[in-house]
Amino acid sequence: MRIQFPQVELNIYNKNNPVEVPILSSEVATSAASPNIIRHITFDLSGTELEGKFHAGQSIGVLPPGITDKGKPEPLRLYSISSPSDGEDGNGKHHSTTVKRLIGEHWETQKLFTGTCSNYLSSLRAGDIVKVTGPSGKRFLLPENAEDFNYVFFATGTGVAPFRGMIKDLMKKKHRGEIALIFGAPYRTDLLYESYFREVEGTNKNFHYIPTISREEPRADGSRPYVQTQLFDRQKLLYPILKQENTLIYICGLKGMETGIIQGLASQGLEEYLTFKKELTGDPFSWDADEMKRAVKTGERMFLEVY
Ligand SMILES: Cc1cc2nc3c(=O)[nH]c(=O)nc-3n(C[C@H](O)[C@H](O)[C@H](O)COP(=O)(O)OP(=O)(O)OC[C@H]3O[C@@H](n4cnc5c(N)ncnc54)[C@H](O)[C@@H]3O)c2cc1C
Secondary structure, eight states, X not given: OOOOOOOOOOOSBBTTBOEEEEEEEEEEOSOTTOSSOEEEEEEEOTTSTTTTTOOTTOEEEEXXXXXXXXXXXXXXXXXXXOSOTTTTTSSSSEEEEEEEOOEEEOTTTOSEEEOHHHHHHHHOOTTOEEEEEEEEOSSSSOOTTGGGOEEEEEEEGGGGHHHHHHHHHHHHTTOOSOEEEEEEEXXXXXXXXXXXXXXXXXXXXXXXXXEEETTSSOOTTSOOOOGGGHHHHTHHHHHHHHTSXXXXXXXXXXXXXXXXXXXXXXXXXXXXXXXXXSOOOSOGGGSOHHHHHHHEEEOTTEEEEEO
16 A cells, blocks of 8 residues: 655754744643653744644754854754644644643762753643744655544654644544554653543554553563553454554654564564664564664654654
8 A cells, every 4th residue: 555645844944943822731641649740832833834744753843042052052842742733722723732841860970960841841830932943854744645544653752742643633534444553651750641541442442552561460461561561461452453564653752662573473473563774683672772773774664753
């Protein structure tokens, strides 16, 4: 089945020519008990060239104020659009993203480390103005002929953002093919858009929501469940979908999450999703991580966005 991506407009605004837009709303998306703060933030793009231009799966650029330690202007950061292609409003004027405040202890100094842009953006309130760019991204999209495919979406954390948008797009088109969303989070309190995915699951037999909580309930053998372990634990459901020639895999979230998924696919003989630059032998779970990075790439039916 030929995968035809829609023609999308890119970088109508760029870092040298950003556009100022107001924040329409900003709400906490994690549950109150979660130590992580992730916000669902909506931009009002009305009256700008960005109106109606974003597709689910694309990203918006944000330019935080200030200068870096090296005296340069703060660079642009990208955030996935989490709204459907026609926006939260249905007219492409209000587009949202899902931002995690980066907060940690500094690796070397042991002092509090706070990411610049995620904390800037998360502190903005309705009516505040922000400089944005975009749209960005032309391959992490649903195909134009979206109805011809099944989808297996793997997400960790804010990586679920583009899939919320894509699933909303598919639901609007009354998609009939299979859709599985495997969503990994450390604790139940970190699951995002849970009520929406449950609602879709309740009304669509072809939608399979598979939350995967790594630090609560262990698997039968005592190990931790991760998105890739669902290839085994939910094999009965996922394998027949993955074996179909018109199934596409999308992966979004933490850098490195693709490794286990690639190993899981290879160990189940699902090499059709992979391109091997060099033959690798033996148990895929014993492949050397660096060698694997060099030898295995995503195939034509697998799309990756990790950060
Ligand atoms: C295509 C794409 C889509 C994205 N979508 C989203 C999204 O939907 N939601 C989202 O939240 N993010 C998303 N991101 C990530 C986002 O762009 C930013 O990278 C993220 O918000 C962190 O930016 P920051 O300015 O807050 O942190 P920065 O100030 O840029 O700090 C991050 C840097 O600090 C380093 N660092 C991290 N922790 C520590 C520590 N404890 N001690 C010392 N150094 C540390 C990291 O190595 C990194 O280099 C996306 C990225 C890409 C490329």
